[in-house]
Amino acid sequence: MNTVYINAAPIELNKLLKFESLVSSGGEAKMVIENGLVKVNGSIEKQKRKKLNVGDIVQFMEQEFIIALDI
Template identity: 60%
Template sequence: MKIVEITKEPVELYKILKFEGIVSSGGEAKAVIDDGQVLVNGEIEKRKRKKIMSGDVIKFMDDEFKVLLK
């Protein structure tokens, strides 16, 4: 599991996918979320602007990321 450090919370889900390089663009981030390919804390998340907090776990494809406040 990889660690994603954020400096403030909450952060919108699509922004984490974009800025961490998990996907190549914000548009792609929104598309994979809309397609149900992203899980947050084990649940399929379809809200692009879902507020992510420290301690949340994001899963996309075979990668898992734990979000921690820096």
């Protein structure tokens, strides 16, 4: 599992995918979310702007990421 450090919580799901270079653009992030390819805390998430907080786990393309606060 990879750790994603953020400066402030929450962060939007689509922005996380883009900032972590899991997708090439914001449009692609929205598309993969709408198509049900992303899970948050074990459930398929279709909200593009889903607010992620510290401790949330995101799964995409057989990778897992946990959100942590960068202190």
